[in-house]
Amino acid sequence: MNERxxxxxxxxxxxxxxxxxxxxxxxxxKRLRARSFVVQALEQxxxxxxxxxxxxxxxxxGGGQFVLALENSQAAQPRLLEFRRELQERLFKELxxxxxxxxxxxxxxxxxxxxxxLERRRPWAEYMTGPNGWAHERMRLGNIYPPCDIxxxxxxxxxxxxxxPPESVCERCNSDRSIGTQIPHVQGVELAEHDSDIxxxxxxxxxxHASSGAAVGDGGRALHRYVPVQDDRKTLLTFEEIAAKAEGxxxxxxxxxxxxxFGRLIAKHTKEGTLDALERVSKDLxxxxxxxxxRAISENAEWKYIYTVFSGGxxxxxxxxxxxxxxxAATVESxxxxxxxxxxxxxxxxxxxxxxxxxxxRHGVHRAETDLKQAKGxxxxxxxxxxxxWDWEDFRRILGKGRQLVKWWTCGVKKALLRRLxxxxxxxxxxxxxxxxxxxxxxPPRNSPHDELRLFRExxxxxxxxxEAGTMNExxxxxxxxxxxxxxxxxxxxxxxR
Ligand SMILES: [Zn+2]
Numbered sequence: 001m002n003e004r005x006x007x008x009x010x011x012x013x014x015x016x017x018x019x020x021x022x023x024x025x026x027x028x029x030k031r032l033r034a035r036s037f038v039v040q041a042l043e044q045x046x047x048x049x050x051x052x053x054x055x056x057x058x059x060x061x062g063g064g065q066f067v068l069a070l071e072n073s074q075a076a077q078p079r080l081l082e083f084r085r086e087l088q089e090r091l092f093k094e095l096x097x098x099x100x101x102x103x104x105x106x107x108x109x110x111x112x113x114x115x116x117x118l119e120r121r122r123p124w125a126e127y128m129t130g131p132n133g134w135a136h137e138r139m140r141l142g143n144i145y146p147p148c149d150i151x152x153x154x155x156x157x158x159x160x161x162x163x164x165p166p167e168s169v170c171e172r173c174n175s176d177r178s179i180g181t182q183i184p185h186v187q188g189v190e191l192a193e194h195d196s197d198i199x200x201x202x203x204x205x206x207x208x209h210a211s212s213g214a215a216v217g218d219g220g221r222a223l224h225r226y227v228p229v230q231d232d233r234k235t236l237l238t239f240e241e242i243a244a245k246a247e248g249x250x251x252x253x254x255x256x257x258x259x260x261x262f263g264r265l266i267a268k269h270t271k272e273g274t275l276d277a278l279e280r281v282s283k284d285l286x287x288x289x290x291x292x293x294x295r296a297i298s299e300n301a302e303w304k305y306i307y308t309v310f311s312g313g314x315x316x317x318x319x320x321x322x323x324x325x326x327x328x329a330a331t332v333e334s335x336x337x338x339x340x341x342x343x344x345x346x347x348x349x350x351x352x353x354x355x356x357x358x359x360x361x362r363h364g365v366h367r368a369e370t371d372l373k374q375a376k377g378x379x380x381x382x383x384x385x386x387x388x389x390w391d392w393e394d395f396r397r398i399l400g401k402g403r404q405l406v407k408w409w410t411c412g413v414k415k416a417l418l419r420r421l422x423x424x425x426x427x428x429x430x431x432x433x434x435x436x437x438x439x440x441x442x443x444p445p446r447n448s449p450h451d452e453l454r455l456f457r458e459x460x461x462x463x464x465x466x467x468e469a470g471t472m473n474e475x476x477x478x479x480x481x482x483x484x485x486x487x488x489x490x491x492x493x494x495x496x497x498r
Contacts, residue, residue, distance in 0.1 A: 002107035005072040007080065008116040009046060009103045011064040012123070014039050015317070017099040018309060019362035021150055028361065029236050029307060031150065033227055034176035036310050038200065039064055039099070040225075041189050045203050046087065046101070048191055053079055059109070059279050062286030063313020067109055069275075080105055081126075088127040090201045094172065096153045100124060109270040109278075148173055175199070225308040226298045228320075237305070239319065243357035245305045246321030247406075248485035252357050253325030254364040256372050257332060257350035258315035259285060260380040265346070284340045285314050292339065293332065303328060309361075319361060322354045323485060326399055329383055333392050347381035354484070386477040387426075398474050402481025404459070409486045411452040417442050418482055421460075425476035432467045439464060 018035045021028065047058065047066050055071045070076055084103045091101050100123040104115025119125070128135055146168065148156045154170035160177070169177070179198055188208040196204025228237040243250040262285070269278035290312040297303045306320040306328060316332075318325065329350050336348045351371035355364030371384035383395045390398065409415060417438065424434045443460045444453035463475055 002072055004069045005076050005105055006069055006109045006112040007105045008067045008112040010116060011042060012100045012102055012120055014064045019365060029239050032309055034179040037179055041200055041205055045201055059275060060282035063315060065313060085126040088124055092127050094201055226294050227307050228305045239357040242305050242307060242321060247323040248487040251322040251354045252319055253322035254353045254368045255318045255325045255329050256368040257348055260347045260349055262314045281344050286312055288340050289316050325352050330396050349375040349380050350383045351375055352385040386480050388473050388477055398477045401478035405478060405482035406485045408452055408456040413456055415486055418479060422479040422483055425472055425479055430472050435464050
């Protein structure tokens with residue numbers, strides 16, 4: 001018998017679960033936050049319970065996934081089978097099948113991960129089958145009428161009316177709500193037999209508060225995920241309020257990013273048996289997403305409106321004012337490439353999609369996901385946004401050009417001209433003649449006394465001179481940036497009235 005048994009586990013469907021709330025608008029930010037927290041706490045409970053099965057070593061954890069090594073014994077496999085069955089049962093009862101848990105084990109990491117993947121194809125198998133085949137009584141959801149206003153999956157039992165229009169919700173969503181009110185103060189969480197703050201999977205959890213002074217990391221794991229708050233430092237900003245902080249159009253930017261080819265790196269290390277190296281790289285990556293970036297967000301005023309949906313393991317999902325998210329995407333990439341990227345020879349791909357704040361953000365996330373696939377489709381190490389897929393250097397140049405155009409607009413360049421230029425650049429066959437016509441008729445003269453306007457004219461001339469050089473896509477993206485960023489200043493009252 002092999003000395004070590006590798007156990008690979010994952011919560012599957014996290015994004016769908018976290019974003020799977022029916023409410024848009026006002027309460028959305030708060031509810032997402034609670035669910036995101038629940039997922040992190042679940043990962044912690046499961047890892048701790050598994051480690052209690054015997055002497056163990058945690059090889060990688062983060063982002064709802066983990067791999068650990070258990071001491072092998074006759075009893076180990078039956079115990080794991082029982083653990084999996086029992087955990088699926090608790091999870092199903094608690095979350096009604098919205099989030100599944102897969103666990104596989106074997107005497108190599110690769111095989112354990114493969115076994116976990118096979119589990120994915122038969123979700124809830126342990127729980128739904130009994131000694132006599134399918135346990136039909138477990139497949140029925142029972143009477144859920146009248147359904148919960150938030151999840152629609154369980155029966156409503158409680159009505160709230162304290163913050164907004166009354167809502168009737170189920171017990172689980174009610175508990176999420178109480179989690180939501182204790183955040184954003186929570187820094188971490190630990191399992192607690194007594195004096196627990198909340199119950200999850202039948203286990204008591206105690207919050208660690210920022211003020212308690214206890215360093216996160218001794219026992220509990222850091223669960224702090226930055227979210228923007230009002231000046232009272234208690235109330236979460238809504239997504240509408242976050243979008244209103246954007247330059248120009250009040251749109252949200254959804255930033256999704258992940259490490260390129262991380263799966264291949266795991267496979268390489270497991271094949272070569274370099275587990276220490278794997279442990280180090282996955283810990284450093286998780287540290288980058290869950291600690292380094294979170295610190296950068298919470299300690300810099302320019303990022304204070306960024307809302308963390310999740311950030312850990314090897315990826316992140318953030319929401320913020322669209323203009324801020326474009327800048328932050330570039331910042332994440334430079335921090336990554338000068339940090340773990342350089343150390344381990346890894347690159348990062350990202351997508352930023354824009355959306356209005358009044359619809360459920362899962363729509364914007366879906367777009368960002370599709371775009372991210374595009375960014376990874378070719379050579380990876382790219383960013384998909386503003387209507388194209390760019391390598392990082394091009395992306396930074398576009399942002400610079402876009403900001404420059406905004407500056408020229410503040411110096412008197414008409415928005416109508418920017419719009420016409422955008423249409424020329426965006427047409428299937430952009431016409432040099434049309435651009436030349438605009439240059440002759442509507443651009444400031446080459447000898448304009450105003451420095452900025454002269455620079456604008458020089459830019460227009462340069463675009464025409466480089467017409468054949470394939471820079472039109474960048475010009476189009478920069479103009480799109482400028483059009484989105486230039487909005488007539490409206491009074492606050494007008495803003496409220498909309
Ligand atoms: Zn509910």
